[in-house]
Amino acid sequence: MRSFTYERPSTPAEAAASVARNPEAKFIAGGTNLLDLMKLQIETPSHLVDVNGLSLDRIEPTPEGGLRIGALVRNTDLAADPRVRTDYGVLSRALLAGASGQLRNKATTAGNLLQRTRCPYFYDTAQPCNKRQPGSGCSALDGVSRQLAVIGASEACIATHPGDMAVAMRVLDATVETVDAKGTERKIPVAEFHRLPGDRPEVDTHLKPGELITAVTLPAPKAGTHIYRKVRDRASYAYALVSVAAILAKDGTGHVAFGGVAPRPWRVEAAEADLRKGAKAVTDRVFAGAKPTEHNAYKLKLAERTLTAALNQARA
Amino acid sequence: MSRRDLVAGATAAAALTTLPAGVRAGTAATDKPVMATVNLTVNGQRRELELDTRTSLLDAAREHLHLTGSKKGCDHGQCGACTMIVDGRRINACLTLAVMHQGAEITTIEGLGQPENLHPMQAAFIKHDGYQCGYCTPGQICSGVAVLAEIKAGIPSHVTADLNAAVTASEAEIRERMSGNICRCGAYSNIVEAMTEVAGRQS
Numbered sequence: 158m159r160s161f162t163y164e165r166p167s168t169p170a171e172a173a174a175s176v177a178r179n180p181e182a183k184f185i186a187g188g189t190n191l192l193d194l195m196k197l198q199i200e201t202p203s204h205l206v207d208v209n210g211l212s213l214d215r216i217e218p219t220p221e222g223g224l225r226i227g228a229l230v231r232n233t234d235l236a237a238d239p240r241v242r243t244d245y246g247v248l249s250r251a252l253l254a255g256a257s258g259q260l261r262n263k264a265t266t267a268g269n270l271l272q273r274t275r276c277p278y279f280y281d282t283a284q285p286c287n288k289r290q291p292g293s294g295c296s297a298l299d300g301v302s303r304q305l306a307v308i309g310a311s312e313a314c315i316a317t318h319p320g321d322m323a324v325a326m327r328v329l330d331a332t333v334e335t336v337d338a339k340g341t342e343r344k345i346p347v348a349e350f351h352r353l354p355g356d357r358p359e360v361d362t363h364l365k366p367g368e369l370i371t372a373v374t375l376p377a378p379k380a381g382t383h384i385y386r387k388v389r390d391r392a393s394y395a396y397a398l399v400s401v402a403a404i405l406a407k408d409g410t411g412h413v414a415f416g417g418v419a420p421r422p423w424r425v426e427a428a429e430a431d432l433r434k435g436a437k438a439v440t441d442r443v444f445a446g447a448k449p450t451e452h453n454a455y456k457l458k459l460a461e462r463t464l465t466a467a468l469n470q471a472r473a
Numbered sequence: 474m475s476r477r478d479l480v481a482g483a484t485a486a487a488a489l490t491t492l493p494a495g496v497r498a499g500t501a502a503t504d505k506p507v508m509a510t511v512n513l514t515v516n517g518q519r520r521e522l523e524l525d526t527r528t529s530l531l532d533a534a535r536e537h538l539h540l541t542g543s544k545k546g547c548d549h550g551q552c553g554a555c556t557m558i559v560d561g562r563r564i565n566a567c568l569t570l571a572v573m574h575q576g577a578e579i580t581t582i583e584g585l586g587q588p589e590n591l592h593p594m595q596a597a598f599i600k601h602d603g604y605q606c607g608y609c610t611p612g613q614i615c616s617g618v619a620v621l622a623e624i625k626a627g628i629p630s631h632v633t634a635d636l637n638a639a640v641t642a643s644e645a646e647i648r649e650r651m652s653g654n655i656c657r658c659g660a661y662s663n664i665v666e667a668m669t670e671v672a673g674r675q676s
Contacts, residue, residue: 162507163526163572189568192529193549205526207573233562237628242636253631257653258620260550262562263569393631393652 159201165210169369170340175206177338177367184208184369186229187263189256190272197282199289213267213371216240222377225334228267228370232256232322235266245375246383247402251325254387257394267370270323270333270350273361274316274420275396276305287313288358295358298450304398307449307456309419314358315450317417318351319396324416325385326373327424328402334372337365347373351421358420381406382471386463387416399459405471409433413464415443418456436464509572515540516584526572530564531555533571534581542582542611546655553654556612556619557581563619565653582611585618593674594618597667605658613654617668620650621675642672 166172176182183202185191186209194200213227216238224240235241236252256264273279278286278296285294297305297315305315331347351362364370381404389395397417405411409432414424428442440461447457506525513520515538522537531548534540534557543566546554550568557566558580586592594614597603604610624642632649633640640646647668648661656664 158527160504160507161526163509163570185570185573188570188573189550189565192568192570196548205570209573233623233628237626239637242629246636249629249636250631253629253633257553258623258630258650259553259556259563259565259616259653260568263564393649 158195159198159203161202162204163207164204165207167210169208169211169213169336169371170338172206172208172211173336173340173367173369174338175204175367176369179204180366182206186265186268187231188268189260189264190268194273197280199280199282208369219374223375226266226373226375228265228372230266232261232264232266232269233258236261244378245325245329247328247385247404248322248325248375248383250383250385251321251387251400251402254385254397254400255321266322266373269320270326270347270370270373271362272318272320275319276316277301279316288316288354291357291359301452302450303452304396304417305450305453306419307453308423308444308447309353309421310448311354311356311358313356314354314420316354316358316420318361318419318421319417320422321385321387321397321400321416323347323351324400324402324414324422326375327422328404328412328414329375329379331376332374333370334374335364335368336371337368342371343368344374347422348424354420361420379404379412381411384467384470386467386470388459388463399456399463401460401463401467403464403467403471405432405468407472409468409472411471413439413443413467415460418444418460432468436461436468440464511571512575513571513577513579515579516581522571524571526570528571529567530557530559530569530571530574530579531566534566534579540581540583543615544608544611546609546612551655552609552612553616554609554612556615556654558615558619561622563616580615582615585614592618593671594667597671598664601663601667601670602660603664603667604656604660609654609656609658613651613656613664616651616654617664617671620647621668621672623650624672625675642669644669647672 182204185205214229215227217225219225232252236249242249278284284296287295306317326347333345333350335343384403387397387400400416403413414422425443428439431438511522511524544554546552548567550565555566556563586595594617624640630649632645647665
């Protein structure tokens with residue numbers, strides 16, 4: 158690991174300023190993804206700005222009847238919060254489907270949104286990867302792409318966003334709140350938070366340099382059965398091949414987002430009008446224009462079947 | 474002292490270790506170690522260490538405090554052999570920096586029990602043969618103790634059927650919650666038995 162200086166600022170704006178003025182600086186919160194990548198020299202910051210002391214660790218009701226989740230709320234605490242369990246079950250379920258107990262105790266809400274892809278070629282520093290080393294090429298295109306994206310990807314990168322939490326936040330219409338070096342606050346709908354790779358796959362999100370996430374807000378709860386179904390290679394502690402975050406009413410109407418299929422949580426609101434026609438009608442629209450590889454074409458069928466299972470669960 | 478006071482205190486203490494901006498830039502080019510003073514309470518004892526900022530909590534315990542019970546398996550948070558209980562919660566000590574834990578209360582396997590005074594979970598692992606080679610065992614036991622505390626605290630898991638009902642220490646709950654601790658000898662069913670016995674005694 159490369160050596161680094163370390164700082165614990167006392168305000169979010171100070172933290173943002175510190176990272177904004179040093180292109181080699183990074184925020185660290187839980188550190189469960191960043192330190193892993195630093196050990197592999199995939200991330201090589203020369204300065205770490207530890208934001209754990211910034212008191213961004215509360216879950217508070219909003220005047221609009223929703224919840225404001227501090228950036229530093231740990232995944233365990235968010236999943237276990239009584240308001241989240243009761244009113245935003247899809248979020249509790251998504252969090253509990255991810256990682257291990259030890260990791261959820263450390264990982265934060267903001268860090269979960271910012272986690273990087275687990276594409277095997279991103280992790281293998283002996284192989285070209287445009288996300289890790291811009292311009293070096295994409296090994297996954299002609300490589301083993303079973304886990305990788307079927308839609309939203311580009312010729313430069315077919316990596317997926319690996320998270321579960323963000324998929325639930327997408328179906329809940331969450332908003333990411335940030336502060337920059339000047340203290341200016343900004344609200345970014347989670348739908349517009351992660352970038353598609355295009356020809357710049359090294360940039361995962363629309364955050365500006367030094368812009369710090371302070372909270373994620375959820376609007377008032379959405380009625381219906383909250384479901385998170387995750388299909389993976391083993392029953393626990395594995396990334397999604399396909400996941401479905403859904404909020405479904407008994408009459409079959411509702412909202413649905415997909416994980417494990419794209420560089421960001423994948424949701425096509427217009428397709429939700431077809432939910433009463435069954436899963437295939439929805440996934441045909443959600444995955445219109447998909448460009449799967451020979452290794453991951455199975456994900457299209459799997460997404461349809463996983464949604465079918467969710468629809469059956471909501472009717473039961 | 475509340476957790477928040479501890480963190481606030483740690484912030485003040487850590488500010489002293491921050492280097493001026495000019496030093497930061499110089500460090501980047503030469504990649505020399507950057508040292509920091511870290512205060513930890515480990516198994517009830519206050520310890521002060523002078524550490525390279527890169528030092529993981531696991532390496533601080535093993536290499537600097539010579540508490541070698543916690544094991545380094547994968548060093549990437551995948552196997553759980555390094556599991557410690559920090560401020561009451563189990564974490565992967567390999568995936569966190571010692572310098573991030575100013576003032577923290579850390580319990581390693583050595584702090585849970587000793588051969589002449591075993592923790593009930595240690596005794597249950599022996600009774601139920603919950604290990605073979607033993608390398609993952611300290612992490613399994615630290616995790617196991619914390620898992621039962623999490624169940625007692627009502628924290629749900631992926632297999633909890635009703636998010637709003639009480640959680641019980643069923644076999645399915647134990648297996649799901651222990652999935653971050655890998656045992657290559659495959660002692661899983663005996664580990665579940667050991668944990669079930671301790672959970673039964675607690676309830």
